[in-house]
Amino acid sequence: MKSTIFDLDTTDPTCVHKNPSDSIHLYEFTIPTLPAFAIEYFTLQFGALSCFPGKKDSIQNDKLTVCLEYDLNDFDSKLVIHYHGIRDYKLLFPFVADPSLQERLGNFYREAEITFENASWLSFMLMCGAIFEGILFAKLGQNKSFKDLISTASQQGLIDTRTESIMTIVRCYRNLVHANKHTESYVSRIDAMDTRITLDRLIKAV
Structure with a gap:
């Protein structure tokens, strides 16, 4: 199993942030090369916190969707994918x-x-x-x-x-x-x- 890290930049124009309520923050990150990887699972890092994805977190094609109870603007955020190899x-x-x-x-x-x-x-x-x-x-x-x-x-x-x-x-x-x-x-x-x-x-x- 291999792993690699992607920076998650909330200031990037492709990042979509929705805040349907005070306690819910939905982020959608576009990572163009994600479809190349045969991903087994992924983890997320928000500052010093490392965690497995929640039920509403997902990767679909080149999109990472994250549902949180807090704003990510003050965090150094990263996606860590664990993959078997390159699909294409x-x-x-x-x-x-x-x-x-x-x-x-x-x-x-x-x-x-x-x-x-x-x-x-x-x-x-x-x-x-x-x-x-x-x-x-x-x-x-x-x-x-x-x-x-x-x-x-x-x-x-x-x-x-x-x-x-x-x-x-x-x-x-x-x-x-x-x-x-x-x-x-x-x-x-x-x-x-x-x-x-x-x-x-x-x-x-x-």
Whole structure:
């Protein structure tokens, strides 16, 4: 069983808050990538409080509905899903309008997951580079080199400096497949781990 965390932002425009009475607060959060996961169960965190869902709490497709006796505005709220795996990898990229590109990115992520679990670090980096490039291509709509896509995304505030740094590291590692790069350092476990964190965080953020 795997688990992952989603931030629940009550200030997000997609969050719907209904207050039918003083003692009831209904929240509906839209989490676009939820349909991708084969979810067994979920838990909720409101500040320091962690709890199982109530009878009126539910996940339907990309919607999380929560019924509470208090307002969430003052809480750092999170959804924790516990899942068996990915149902459909292309659903991790709901923001990609082109069905062919969405399908291809899903294939890349599936292979990235396999290579990561088998500690095949260079293969993992190659797949991550393909995913990063595809994400930036989809968001920017510009047919540029990976290097230029990273630079443009950073300039436009689409990615932060940490993500820019990781993407640049991945871009450099992709060149290790060339014979004349055999004297350069191989992919490190640390870089692979940092890249995996960045990859999954980026998919949730976009």
